[in-house]
Amino acid sequence: MSRTASLAALLGLAVLVPCHAARAQADTVPPAGVEERPFSFTSGTMELAGTLTLPAEADRPPIAVIVAGSGPTDRNGNARGGLRTNAYAQLAWGLATKGIASLRYDKRVLPTAKGQLNLTQLTFQDLAADVAAAVNAVRGDYGKVVLIGHSEGGDLAIQAVATGLAVNGLVLIATPGRDVRALLQEQLGRQLSPAMLERFDSAFARYVRGEPMVDTLPPALLTLLAPVNQRYMQTWAAFDPTREIAKLTVPILIIQGEADIQIGVGDAQALKNAQPNAELVLLPGMNHVMKAVTDTALAVQASSYTNPALPVVPALIQTVAGFVGRVPAGK
Numbered sequence: 001m002s003r004t005a006s007l008a009a010l011l012g013l014a015v016l017v018p019c020h021a022a023r024a025q026a027d028t029v030p031p032a033g034v035e036e037r038p039f040s041f042t043s044g045t046m047e048l049a050g051t052l053t054l055p056a057e058a059d060r061p062p063i064a065v066i067v068a069g070s071g072p073t074d075r076n077g078n079a080r081g082g083l084r085t086n087a088y089a090q091l092a093w094g095l096a097t098k099g100i101a102s103l104r105y106d107k108r109v110l111p112t113a114k115g116q117l118n119l120t121q122l123t124f125q126d127l128a129a130d131v132a133a134a135v136n137a138v139r140g141d142y143g144k145v146v147l148i149g150h151s152e153g154g155d156l157a158i159q160a161v162a163t164g165l166a167v168n169g170l171v172l173i174a175t176p177g178r179d180v181r182a183l184l185q186e187q188l189g190r191q192l193s194p195a196m197l198e199r200f201d202s203a204f205a206r207y208v209r210g211e212p213m214v215d216t217l218p219p220a221l222l223t224l225l226a227p228v229n230q231r232y233m234q235t236w237a238a239f240d241p242t243r244e245i246a247k248l249t250v251p252i253l254i255i256q257g258e259a260d261i262q263i264g265v266g267d268a269q270a271l272k273n274a275q276p277n278a279e280l281v282l283l284p285g286m287n288h289v290m291k292a293v294t295d296t297a298l299a300v301q302a303s304s305y306t307n308p309a310l311p312v313v314p315a316l317i318q319t320v321a322g323f324v325g326r327v328p329a330g331k
Contacts, residue, residue, distance in 0.1 A: 030089075034096040039103060043133035044126075049112035050075055050105030050134070053092040058099055062324050063142035064171075065134050066091060066104040069151030075104040077289065078308065085289045086308040088150070094317035100324050102148075103138050105130075119228050124235040128159040135165060144168035144329040148320065149175060151263065151288065155241055162244040169251045169327035171320055174263045174288050177270030180237050181208070184224070187262060208237045242274035252278035253323040255316065257286030259293050261301060279323070286313045 030036055033056035040049050055061055066075075066088050073079045077087035092102040106112045108130060109119065131147070139145055146169040149157030154175025161170055176183050181204060189197050196218075203215045207225045217225070225233075245252070252275060256268035265282060272280040287293045290312040291304040304310055 030093045031097055034093055039105075039137075041105075041133055041137035043108070043130045044115075046108045046113055046115035046117065046130075048105050048108055048130060048134070049114075050103050051089075051092070052138075053096050053102045053104070055096040055099045055101060058101070060141070060143045061099055061101045062144045062146060062168075063101040063103065063138050064092075064095055064146045064148050064320070064324065065131070065138065066102055067131050067134075067147065067149040067153030067157050068104070068107060069153050069174075072107065072109050074110055075106050082306055084306050084308045085291070085304075085310075087290045087312055090312045091148070091290065091317070091320075094312065094314075095321060095324075098317065098321035098324075100321060101142060103134060105134055120231060122229075122232045124156070124159065124232060124239055128156045128163070131156050131160040132163075132165045135160070135167060144324075144327065146171060146324050146327060148173065150290075151175065152236075155236070155239060158241055158244050158248070159239060161250060162247050167250055168329060169253070169323060170248070171253045171255065171323060172271065173255045173290065173316075174257060174260055175254070175267065175271065176241055176263055177267030177274075178242070179240055180233070181205075183263075183267075186264075188221075190261075208234045210234070242270055245271055245275045245278075248275060251323075251327045253320070254278050254280045255319060256280070256282050257288065257290065257313070258282050258284050259286055259296055259301075260288045261296050261298060262288040281319050283313055283315050283319070286316065290316055 035054040037052045039052040040047055068088060071079055073083065076089040077085040088104045092104055095102050107127065108117060135145055135147060145167050147157045147167045148171040150173045154172040157170060157172065161167060184204065185201060188200060192200065199215055200217060200221055203213060203217060203225060207230060213225065254268050254271050256265055258265060268280055272278055285292050287301055287304055289305055291310050292313050293301050293304055
């Protein structure tokens, strides 16, 4: 696999073509005393499937709704193309050991979803509506609700709250602090020549304007400009996370791994600058999929994206649990 292809595979940005294979199961099991139950909810005309994770012997515990990152990533943090992290499952299990319930769910582009989906008309706002539907489906049964968004899931969480979703707190993990075009420029700039990056940037600008493709790009880059995803990318590209987070009044925790090669500390700081009341925590050695790594080289980090038994960073669990404990109930 070429370095460009490797990066494109790791990014998974908005490559939302439905996957018809069976959903990948988490490859490890919850700790003793942690209960998991299937859970489904309705969002518009779609029924989405998820997993409730419950702590032992807790009466109306707080609940976290976990929103997955970009691409056809499932409730456990796994996806076709080799992404096998179990990161969301491990986050849910770790929170349960701290007395916090959680709901994680499959996106509407995955085969567990029921209902008619026209992928060519899918928008960023549709997936943000799914976030709101998930929160509203569990709201009445728990002490307080905290929304946790990872990567693009953080963008979706911000959008949902900015458009009226009430939650007790918002946790943003490895969330972009800029629009997707600027993010792609930086991520691809590490792998492409200046001339190729300029070609891609020009093609992407035409893509989001709805103009025909007039350039031939390598296949790994064309996956980011798939016609079937054009409407989605147009609506995501119009989203400015700093503008939207500035509108929020809910307690916010921003968590950023210092070893993340996809989203940087600068993104987290941009979000913090736009929302000064937010807490910002930097975790040394944590990468984009919330695993501990020793280097920021792509070749070193690649195995952490494909090792579902590698645990998420323990400090992540501690940090999120501490925030959930601090946020006030009442919404």
